[in-house]
Amino acid sequence: MIISKKDVPAFLAGLMGEYRVFAPVKTDTYTGFQQISLGTEAVLDFSNTKIPPKGILFPQSEKLFTYSVAGETVKVEEVIDDAKSVVFGVRPCDAKSIALLDNVFDNDKYQDPYYLTRRANTVLVGIGCNEPASTCFCTSVGCSPFDTTGLDLLLVDTGDAFVVEAVTDKGKAIVTTAGFAPASDADQAAAANAKAAAAVTCKVNTDGLKEKLDVNFYDGIWDLIHEKCLGCGACTYSCPTCHCFDIVDDAVGTDGCRIRNWDSCMFPLFTLHGSGHNPRTSGKERYRNRVMHKFKYFVDNFDAVACVGCGRCINNCPVNLDIREVLADIRGSEARLDK
Amino acid sequence: MDNFTSKIQDAAKKLLADNTVDTFIGYAGGSLPLRSTPCFVRTPADTAKLIWDISCENNLANFIRKKNQKIGVVAKGCDTRSIVALIKENQIDRDKLYIIGVPCTGMVDRNKVEQLLDGKELLEATREGHTLVLKGKGFSKAADIADLLHNSCLACGYPNPVIFDEMLGEPVTPKGNGTFADVAGMEAKSTQERRSFFTGQFSKCIRCYACRNACPMCYCEECFVDCSAPEWIGKTIDPQDSMLFQIGRVFHLAGRCVDCGACERACPMGIDLTLINRKMVKDVKELFGAEAGVSLDDKAALDTFTPDDPQPFLVKE
Numbered sequence: 329m330i331i332s333k334k335d336v337p338a339f340l341a342g343l344m345g346e347y348r349v350f351a352p353v354k355t356d357t358y359t360g361f362q363q364i365s366l367g368t369e370a371v372l373d374f375s376n377t378k379i380p381p382k383g384i385l386f387p388q389s390e391k392l393f394t395y396s397v398a399g400e401t402v403k404v405e406e407v408i409d410d411a412k413s414v415v416f417g418v419r420p421c422d423a424k425s426i427a428l429l430d431n432v433f434d435n436d437k438y439q440d441p442y443y444l445t446r447r448a449n450t451v452l453v454g455i456g457c458n459e460p461a462s463t464c465f466c467t468s469v470g471c472s473p474f475d476t477t478g479l480d481l482l483l484v485d486t487g488d489a490f491v492v493e494a495v496t497d498k499g500k501a502i503v504t505t506a507g508f509a510p511a512s513d514a515d516q517a518a519a520a521n522a523k524a525a526a527a528v529t530c531k532v533n534t535d536g537l538k539e540k541l542d543v544n545f546y547d548g549i550w551d552l553i554h555e556k557c558l559g560c561g562a563c564t565y566s567c568p569t570c571h572c573f574d575i576v577d578d579a580v581g582t583d584g585c586r587i588r589n590w591d592s593c594m595f596p597l598f599t600l601h602g603s604g605h606n607p608r609t610s611g612k613e614r615y616r617n618r619v620m621h622k623f624k625y626f627v628d629n630f631d632a633v634a635c636v637g638c639g640r641c642i643n644n645c646p647v648n649l650d651i652r653e654v655l656a657d658i659r660g661s662e663a664r665l666d667k
Numbered sequence: 668m669d670n671f672t673s674k675i676q677d678a679a680k681k682l683l684a685d686n687t688v689d690t691f692i693g694y695a696g697g698s699l700p701l702r703s704t705p706c707f708v709r710t711p712a713d714t715a716k717l718i719w720d721i722s723c724e725n726n727l728a729n730f731i732r733k734k735n736q737k738i739g740v741v742a743k744g745c746d747t748r749s750i751v752a753l754i755k756e757n758q759i760d761r762d763k764l765y766i767i768g769v770p771c772t773g774m775v776d777r778n779k780v781e782q783l784l785d786g787k788e789l790l791e792a793t794r795e796g797h798t799l800v801l802k803g804k805g806f807s808k809a810a811d812i813a814d815l816l817h818n819s820c821l822a823c824g825y826p827n828p829v830i831f832d833e834m835l836g837e838p839v840t841p842k843g844n845g846t847f848a849d850v851a852g853m854e855a856k857s858t859q860e861r862r863s864f865f866t867g868q869f870s871k872c873i874r875c876y877a878c879r880n881a882c883p884m885c886y887c888e889e890c891f892v893d894c895s896a897p898e899w900i901g902k903t904i905d906p907q908d909s910m911l912f913q914i915g916r917v918f919h920l921a922g923r924c925v926d927c928g929a930c931e932r933a934c935p936m937g938i939d940l941t942l943i944n945r946k947m948v949k950d951v952k953e954l955f956g957a958e959a960g961v962s963l964d965d966k967a968a969l970d971t972f973t974p975d976d977p978q979p980f981l982v983k984e
Contacts, residue, residue, distance in 0.1 A: 355871070357778060357937030359786075375788060378936065379873065388873065389903035459804065461788050463699070556705040558729070560877035562935045576895070576902055589902050592875070597893050646877050646933035647725055648697040648704035 329492040329508035330515050331483075336490075337367030339506055343414050347451070350384050351416040352377050361415065370416055372485075375461045376638050380422045380568035381415050382429065385446045388565075388590045392442060392575070397582040407585075408441060413450045414502070421464070421636040423454050423478035424471045425568030430478075431630040432571050442588075451498050454479040455490070460528045463639030465652065468532040471636050474523050484519040491519035532652050534623070534633070537659055541624040544658070545616070553654055554615035556647045561592035563641035563651075564618065569626075569634040572598070593617045619654065671719035671769055674835045675741055678767050679714040688739035688765050692727050693717040700792040701777055705730060717741075721794065721812065724774040726929040728883040732758045740764065743771035745819075745927035747828040748960030749883040752925055755960075755967050758886065768828030770839045773812075773820035775799065778937050780815055784808070816842075818941050819928025822849065829961055847949040853942055865910055865943070871936040872909035874902070878940055879916060881933030884923045891915055917943055922951045922968030925960040954979075 331339060343349050344365070351370035353362040358378035364370060393406045430447065433440040457464070457473035466472055476482050480499030483490035491511050494500040511519070544550075564570040574591040577584055591598055594614050600606045608614050626634035635651070642650050679691040695706035695716040703722040707730075708714050719741070728749035731738050742750060747768060753759045780789060784801060791802040799815060801808045820826075822843040828834060853861060876892070879885045891899050892912050900915065901908035917924075926948045931940040951957050954977050957968035 357871070374786065389905070462790055552707075555707050556730070558877065558880035558933070560880040560933070561873075561875035562877045562933075565873045565875045566935060574902070576898070578901065587903060595876070595893070596889070597895070642698065644935035646881055646935070648699065648702045650698040650704075653698060 329494070329503055330489050330511040331492060331506075331508050332489045333372060334488075336370065336372065340364065340367035340370055340414075340416060342506065343502070347412045347414040349414050349416060350381065361417075372417070372455070374417075375457075375459075376419055376421075376464070376640060378640075378644075379566055380425065380638065380640065381418055382422070382425060382568050382571075384413065384415055385426060385450060386429065386433070386443055386571065390442060390588050392586045392588055394585040395583070406441075408445050410445050410449055413446070414453060415450060416453045418452050418454045418479065419457060419638070420454055420473060420475040420477070420479065420482075421466045421471050421638040422568050423452055424466075424475055424636045425478075425638075426452065427478035428569050428626075428630070428632060428634055428636070429571055431632075451480045451502055452478060453481045453483065453499075453502070455483045455485065456523065456526070458485050458522050458526050460526060461639060462530060463642045464528055464637060465530040465532045465639065466637035467528045468530075468534060469633050469635050469637045473526040473528060484522055486515060486518035486522055489515070491515050528637075530639075530652070532637070532655060533659065534655065535659075537623055537655060538627050540658060541620060545620075549658060550612050550616045553619075553657060554611045557594070557611050557615050557649050558647055559594050559596070559611050559614065560646065561594050562644045562646060563649075564592040564594055565590060566640040566644045568636055568638055568640070569622070574598075593621065619658070623655070671835055672717065675719050675767060675769070676714045676717050678833060678835070679708060679717055679739060680711045682739045682765055683708065683714065684711045687737065689736040690734075691717075691739040692730050693741040693767075694719065694723045694725070694727075697722065700789050701775055701780060719769060721773070721775045721799075724817065724929075724932050726881065726883055726927050728753060729881065729929070731764060732883070732886060734763070737763045738765070739767065741767050741769060742828055742831065743769055744823065744825040744827050744829065745771075745925060745929075747830045748825055748925035749927060750960070751830055751963055752923060752960035752967070753883060754963065755970075756923075766828065766831045766833070768831030768834040770828070770834075770836045771820075771823075771826045772839055773816040773823070773826070773842060774932075775812065775815045776817040776820075776932075780810075783810060783815070817928055817932060818849070819926065819931065822847075822926075822941075822945070825961065830963065847945060849942060850946050850949045853946070866906050868938050869909040869913065870906040871938050872904065872906070872912075873936060874904055874909060874912070875935065877933040877935060878913075878930035878938075881929040882916075882920070883927075883929070884920055884925070885916070887919075891919075913940070913943060917947050920944065921947050922955070922957060923959050924948055 340349050349364055350361050351364050352359050352374050353369050354371050359374045360377050360379050361381045391407045393404055395404045433443040460473050476495045480496045482493040492508055494503050572591040573588050575588050577586050599608050622634040682688045691708040693706050694703040696718050697704045701722045705725050706716055726746050727740050728746050731740055754761050787803050789803055793800045797812050798809050799812050824841045824843045824845045826841050827838040900911050924944050951968050955968050
């Protein structure tokens with residue numbers, strides 16, 4: 329199937345009756361996912377968005393339930409968002425990250441109704457990456473510029489049009505309703521060429537990294553690696569796989585609500601116990617946790633690294649603390665492949 | 668400007684070799700074009716990593732507070748103002764600090780470069796005199812460096828270190844004229860226009876606190892936004908909460924902000940933080956004739972009181 333680029337706004341507008349439509353939108357200083365009300369708002373010529381689309385399924389701040397107290401009775405109302413959504417323009421790395429987040433919010437110990445309801449009602453329409461950025465290293469962490477993991481539809485840019493691949497039944501349903509034209513052999517060949525030409529030039533060697541992290545919790549390298557880190561959350565909040573959260577109550581008088589906010593292991597409040605004790609007292613322990621969580625704990629728990637190589641933490645860090653260099657330093661400086 | 672690289676390396680090498688300092692903090696080349704990165708050097712041999720160019724934008728004063736060792740540091744005008752303010756607040760022991768002063772002609776704002784390239788990825792940047800040649804896939808664009816500097820650098824009145832043990836070059840002429848034209852422009856707007864401008868800016872905020880953490884003067888053991896009992900401020904990304912956070916920060920920095928612009932440079936979302944901070948800098952200067960971190964000899968604005976201090980914000984006089 330194929331859709332001409334000039335028909336994309338009409339396609340998106342057509343979805344709006346049934347779905348909320350989210351797409352990359354250009355603001356004055358960056359491109360980010362937003363709910364759109366006009367098909368023309370979606371930008372098609374972007375690299376990675378500033379902030380990943382994970383917030384559509386796992387919002388930075390979300391109300392879990394509201395409560396009100398009257399005398400002896402408490403009224404609690406859960407807030408479950410079950411509106412149907414389409415997210416258009418998801419990059420394969422970000423879609424892969426959502427597949428990774430599924431492990432966290434849906435496992436044998438816990439099923440998160442807030443996330444899972446949104447996930448079930450959301451269709452992810454991806455656009456493959458013909459020109460991965462210089463900071464993209466997806467192929468080093470089990471992803472690729474046209475990976476369909478987590479996606480319902482994949483669009484392959486062939487210049488004036490997108491060749492459409494339906495990945496799931498949810499995706500097929502969208503395609504059937506939209507009535508895309510079939511792609512010719514020439515279109516298919518153009519899509520195959522685009523896929524073949526897409527080159528991820530940045531490579532990060534992760535050989536032996538997990539084995540090293542398994543034993544180096546007390547290694548002296550952690551004293552040095554975090555040294556320039558400011559302890560802000562620019563990396564974790566722009567990371568598509570970071571998923572730690574904090575739960576707070578917001579109440580006035582007898583009425584209130586419980587809110588779940590993104591948390592960051594870089595913050596002093598993270599894992600601060602009620603007793604006042606914090607097992608992660610300084611930037612050293614916090615930065616170590618970030619690396620360990622992505623490249624060891626997540627691997628132990630779910631057999632995958634919690635990094636999709638999108639490069640956002642590299643681009644957004646105010647002090648250029650580059651995860652590629654950090655990993656190389658952990659493995660041993662001779663292993664640094666990309667500078 | 669770039670010839671400071673070898674001077675910094677030589678100076679750092681000498682300081683480490685004769686044990687004047689235990690650690691030397693400067694800049695190393697970064698992993699991206701137009702990026703440098705703070706660098707901690709502990710051996711004379713490692714001084715080869717040190718560089719100086721138009722990307723040395725981080726305020727290194729952030730890294731020298733409460734250190735129990737002798738530190739050497741590379742400092743621009745704004746960095747030295749932070750150092751002065753921190754010494755006065757008893758956060759830095761002057762006797763354990765060796766300052767290599769570098770006169771600064773301004774640092775390049777990557778957001779301005781990004782705007783200029785309109786979304787195309789920058790892969791290489793080379794300096795040719797006053798021109799910066801920006802290259803990427805299928806393009807090469809020359810731009811005047813003066814057009815790409817941070818706003819804080821364009822308004823800077825103190826490009827030359829105000830305190831140093833060693834100065835590596837001749838003083839340069841300040842770019843800023845001290846008029847606060849940017850703030851005056853905002854003051855001239857109606858309350859509604861100002862509210863709409865700042866709401867727009869703070870709706871971009873993701874509460875990552877890069878601004879706060881990049882600020883050498885924001886060193887509270889517990890920031891008011893991190894306090895959970897009582898919770899002074901909402902932790903959501905409601906623009907009103909984010910605005911309140913910034914307003915609180917500005918007030919905590921009254922008479923202390925040295926106008927270095929580190930907050931705005933650190934912001935990953937490109938929020939205009941200079942205006943709101945410079946408004947306070949302007950007020951403190953106009954009302955009390957005080958500028959933070961300019962001299963070790965004067966008293967900080969919050970450290971003095973005279974019965975005739977103007978207080979037009981308190982009662983009608």
